[in-house]
Amino acid sequence: MKILCVGGAGYIGSFVARGLHSKGYQVEVLDNLSSGHRAALFTEIKLHHIDYGEVSEEFLSGFNYFILLAGKIRVDESMDNPWLYWHENVFKLANFLDKIPQDSVVIYSSSAAVYKPKNHPLKESDYLGPSSVYGATKAAAESLIEHLALDKNKIRAICLRYFNAAGASADGKFGEDHSPETHLIPLLCKFALGQTERFVIFGDDWETADGTCVRDFIHVEDLAAAHILALEFLKKSDARFEVINLGAGTGFSVKQVISELETILQRKLKIEVSAKRPGDVPFLVADIQKAKDLLNWSPSFTLSDILKSALQFHKSKPTGYPDFDS
Numbered sequence: 001m002k003i004l005c006v007g008g009a010g011y012i013g014s015f016v017a018r019g020l021h022s023k024g025y026q027v028e029v030l031d032n033l034s035s036g037h038r039a040a041l042f043t044e045i046k047l048h049h050i051d052y053g054e055v056s057e058e059f060l061s062g063f064n065y066f067i068l069l070a071g072k073i074r075v076d077e078s079m080d081n082p083w084l085y086w087h088e089n090v091f092k093l094a095n096f097l098d099k100i101p102q103d104s105v106v107i108y109s110s111s112a113a114v115y116k117p118k119n120h121p122l123k124e125s126d127y128l129g130p131s132s133v134y135g136a137t138k139a140a141a142e143s144l145i146e147h148l149a150l151d152k153n154k155i156r157a158i159c160l161r162y163f164n165a166a167g168a169s170a171d172g173k174f175g176e177d178h179s180p181e182t183h184l185i186p187l188l189c190k191f192a193l194g195q196t197e198r199f200v201i202f203g204d205d206w207e208t209a210d211g212t213c214v215r216d217f218i219h220v221e222d223l224a225a226a227h228i229l230a231l232e233f234l235k236k237s238d239a240r241f242e243v244i245n246l247g248a249g250t251g252f253s254v255k256q257v258i259s260e261l262e263t264i265l266q267r268k269l270k271i272e273v274s275a276k277r278p279g280d281v282p283f284l285v286a287d288i289q290k291a292k293d294l295l296n297w298s299p300s301f302t303l304s305d306i307l308k309s310a311l312q313f314h315k316s317k318p319t320g321y322p323d324f325d326s
């Protein structure tokens, strides 16, 4: 297995790349460092500092397993600048997939944002209908990959639909560092640590038990472990294409997450409420039976573990990773 982890210097990708490296896999990272960090990787992991839209067929011929995490990830930005999202997440992906060797194995980072959630928990077979441009680009990418796997017989692939990735390494050395940050748990931890002035809930009048959105938070270490199992599954089986949800299988409302953090800190946080954001939905909770059955995977970290590790990361790195390229 010669593995290329594309977008491997990012939040989730760096956990995947470090996880693979620690287990002795031959893994290299390709990243344009637009939102990733060299410091999120062990120095022994080779980083190709290139845009995934600009790689050559010759370079890609050196690999046969591809983990594709690169792309733009912000729902709000995708609503303001749809073309950027189609360009980065779909056009560049199509170009990249066109160049990889015949019979490659692909693991693609999809998202719960592809669903039109009419019920919960959400099964892989449930109705798709993204409510954001970001989600639409992830759904289009899945279709592209499915076509290359099933109709063109070029690749074998698994699309992993992540729910809300969160948390940091237990030692607090590696964690989530996006700029700007839009994700609930890092925003909340940074606020609790006094690193930001405000924390705002986007809408408390959703049709949920306490009026705030319900999400499924999955520890990034659990996600990373699932990637390794997905690679091994495709190596050992002749499966051509699968879509698999990765979440904890349990939903927590924004207010419940805040309350859990207040319990850890043993103090109350002063939270503000503003209007709903375009592209949000009230519930996103995963049915994870397929991941259990097919990959023999189940999440091992709790919401409390996620919050404690994230707090530790933001405490030890208040301004995030040091910025240097190599």
Ligand SMILES: NC(=O)c1ccc[n+]([C@@H]2O[C@H](COP(=O)([O-])OP(=O)(O)OC[C@H]3O[C@@H](n4cnc5c(N)ncnc54)[C@H](O)[C@@H]3O)[C@@H](O)[C@H]2O)c1
Pocket: 006, 007, 008, 009, 010, 011, 012, 013, 030, 031, 032, 033, 034, 035, 036, 037, 050, 051, 052, 053, 068, 069, 070, 071, 072, 073, 088, 092, 109, 110, 111, 112, 161, 162, 163, 164, 165, 166, 178
């Ligand atoms: N974070 C989540 O909760 C979540 C949930 C669902 C799906 N996802 C998906 O998982 C993937 C990783 O998310 P993340 O939170 O780690 O994001 P991230 O921004 O931390 O990581 C993305 C990485 O891709 C790199 N990148 C972006 N455009 C590139 C390009 N054109 N060429 C080369 N490298 C490029 C960035 O520099 C970064 O290192 C994304 O595809 C995202 O859509 C994330």
